[in-house]
Amino acid sequence: MNTTEDCDVVIVGAGPVGLMLANLLGMYGHSVTVLEALDDLIDYPRGVGLDDESFRTIQTVGLVDAVLPHTSPQHIMRLVNGAGKVILVNNPQTDEFGWERKHSFIQPEVDRTLYEGLSRHHNVQVLFGHRVEDVEEDAESVTAIAESVDADGQVALRRIRARYLVGCEGGKSPTRKRLGVTFEGESPSTRWLVVDVNNDPLGTPNVFLGADPKRPYVSIGLPHAVRRWEFMLHDDETEEQVTAPEFVDNLLADHVPDPSSLDFIRRRVFTHHGRVASNFRRGRQIVAGDAAHLMPVWMGQGWNSGVRDATNLGWKLATVLSGQADDALLDTYTSERKEHAEAMVELSMTFGRFIKITNPVAAMTRDVTARALNIFPQVKNYFADMRFKPMPRYHSGVLADPTTKASGRASSRITSRLIPVRTANTTVSPVGVQFPQPRVNTRDARNVLLDDAIGNWWSVLVWGNDPTDLLPQSSLDKLAALGARLVAVVPETQREWLEHSADPRIQVVGDHTGRLKKWFDDRPTPLVFVRPDRFVAGACLAQDAPATLDAILEAMHFTRRTDASDEAPERVREAVAL
Template structure:
């Protein structure tokens, strides 16, 4: 017996990427069905690093208070050589996105929060024991045939139909294979034994990457008194041998006073993979997370890259399903996400090659170079502050060049010859990068993080002036059709004046910390159009605002006059 279930989006895989995408779409009122072949969520530790960008997305979907108890903020990493000497410290102090840069976390607990969070949305359902067998795509929809495993061992089939399907089923993704796209990269031959224990026998809270030429290792203190070790396996050490308790005890002999009395969560052998799909979308089928890219563990970017995918894709699917944008908007998903995913894969491979070096001459060279470089404060802080990590910068996608006004592309440098630009502290363009999130103040919410004040959809931010006073009526009407919130940011000293004199439609925000003023001081772009994923789509002087906003709308194939009603679009923010 078969039945058909219809929704707007089918998500295959109830891992972190699929669960986050379902939360984002659910927040925006879209109907979603998540199909998971397993009987339940995975309950053993996998990812251990959570970035500030990911926590910002978790904040956006309203689950940050539930996730924080499963994290350790300010997770410091030390790279040590075979003698135990620290050769590099990674301890970034920045919080420009509203949270500490790095956190240790317990993935099963955070995944559970994402799953439980879906209960808030009547329009979202998660079905376990549902394995997708095949997919048929037409011009208007996708239809899947699904095998349903019963609790008593029986099997049935069901049919699911949707506008789009997103494969989030991991590195062996059947969705990616159906798309017949390349999966370029490498799978290094080195294998690693991962050991997770409860009741951490050491108790030190941070991360040690052991660049020991005899046997490279990792030791990580995690929340809830969990500790992880990873040991590189040598040629001839089989998986059966490596997971034997006596072998594991020998691995841990230099780390733990009494390895025999540990409370093991798991002992498992794995191989790192470094691959990126050639395309993240074909027609109405898309891939995200490990289905689109596999990363070595060294930079802790696998889980976080999946969060970036969901953050990028969720608002774009919503824009299309609401009628705001044309289907071609989804082409920008690959153009924006693939380049950064590959950059993170390459960086992770490089870090791995530094750690697992076993050649004696190479090890001496590495340690000597590290000792010399650490003598230079600027170099030392470059690594400590994690500035070597490539932050996402979109150059092609939903954006506009701040100098030329060209739609769909943005140069990284402001090249205007106008005096406000030539005299600016920085001529680096803010377009295509994530906007900061300091604390701000309003009478209604008091002191709060910026995102909690401006909501979860498009936002036009203007420094020191009312957007309605500096933009023509046509542009204001386009922004209203987009569902964008109009925001004026003023110093605390001007807040009462602005609340009294500015248009009631404009949200007035006090820059109570001064960090927004500093941001605008440094950049000759006092008007910022923020996308729902907090990336800057457009930035300009006020007089260039109409041209810039129009170019951004063209880059997303904006459908003027055919989207859902203005009140429905504004309701996207109210749902948060």
């Protein structure tokens, strides 16, 4: 057996979640080894939908330009009945997080872009053909024992010791099984045949969900002229039967003039699963992506939910590894991500049940009801704008309540009786949700997305003022130890003036679109603490900032170790700059 190799984090599985997490940790300067049992990345299409939250994370790791060629923005979904009549349209127009709400994409190309992006980080390696056979854990570390086979057929064992192990190896995750947690939910018996082809014979963009009681189907136009169909199978149809060329050609006869001439990529049977692990972490082992939750395909959230996991977990692992927080911070990964994963699973399962109705009477009732509801603009817009999709809102985790300043929990409402609260346009709290990302101007750049202006770590945003004029020195010292960037947000008319007069430590941002002014105008929270994953940890009036900051630091188990804490923020800033 070879000698043991050391790194900060070992990731099992080189799928999109493992690759994204490796990019985040590499960006923050931590050493990572990714162990993948296969000899290369999977090269056939799987996921087809990429949302605005995922694109924001792709932006964070600096891979937008490489990913964009493999996507189509503004992917419209139309639900049609058995007669081909549209009964529901989903076409959200918002770009509050900086990107279109929905994109189609070619997953193998985007996954490979994530993989190739790791070459930027000398501290990250991916070992293909390495299957993890055993894991040893003690109080200080966790060791993955991986088996590989060389060109001569000789078996070798490799020991990789790390501070933490993250299992991103799919729904059958051995890591999750080692944790001994339950995997709660259901796996409906309904099977589907997925058919992918090159040289799209239709050429129409977007998505059609066919709620046909005879045989529900999906037809999806994808980038690079790839077309996907999915057909619901009947109970008496075997996998061997439905993957035969003659059967597939018959299914496609109503969709394509000449099915026999298609350039097939794959024909494969799959079953939808809707399951969530009861806990995403035990000790030094953690699960993410399909290992933590299995998403039915209907909302296109499998890939995106996994990236949300990586986005949430990445900065927390970086914080613990740098000595800025106790590892109890990692427990907030489950408390923050599990609830939203459950909500997305339930929504996807419900949407699937709505589509795959096969009883003709029930299908007619559904269609008539949908047409009636579409008469009302508010109902029609509710579906068109995708408002039915639950946006992540964290109620428990690295948060401070906007009213009570309680640590670790946050109500969804601000209930203070102060006049600024009572006169606000909304008392819905921004704590626990993502901060918007409009375009802004800075001294060095024009019309850039906000995240690119404020960096990839903690930020404190203040409307209309220099944060150093509002915060006491004790709070400024804590923010410096955290590595937070101080940001003054002003109308573009004031930007140059403030750049000349503000403390040089301040990043001045000019709101030339007015979208940030609108956000701050609607809410009685002119000072906002934004986490590295772009979620709001705290939001308050200026005088409440010290208490809010202390509550956030308590919730994240912040610590200033004499051997690490003074260097950690600088190491993070240097890594992000690279």
